[in-house]
Amino acid sequence: MLTAAQVLAENNFGDTRTGGLAGPMGLFLILLLAAATILLIRNMNARLRRLPDRFPQQGRSVDATRTDASVVDPTDGTSTHDSSTPAPNGHQQQRNG
Incomplete structure (x- = not known):
């Protein structure tokens, strides 16, 4: 029967086949x-090719929102401006600016 000292003293320099599947895996x-990675790159390139060269200008919608959002003074200019922070x-x- 093997003792613990004999098991620890056994010379085991890679003769066993326990890790034989690590390389192929x-x-x-x-x-x-x-x-x-190759399939993802091909898919991304195909999606980029389908995009138009230029997107339509959205300047009209920005100008429309600027005219609709006018600033109204709630005090109608009757009160003085009091600021708690220094200018x-x-x-x-x-x-x-």
Whole structure:
């Protein structure tokens, strides 16, 4: 009967076949990922070819929303503007405006 010391002392330098499937399985996974990448690239290129060269201008809808969204002063100019924050100085006005 083998003792624990004999099992630990046994010289096992890759003579066993326990990990014999790791190489072929890794190759299979690499080939599967490469095929999936190629198919995804082909699909993306086909979708990009179907897109028009130029999209229609949406300037009309932007102009229409600007005219509809007019700003109305709720105080009708009767009250004074009271701001809790100080007004920006000249340097900040140039940077922001």
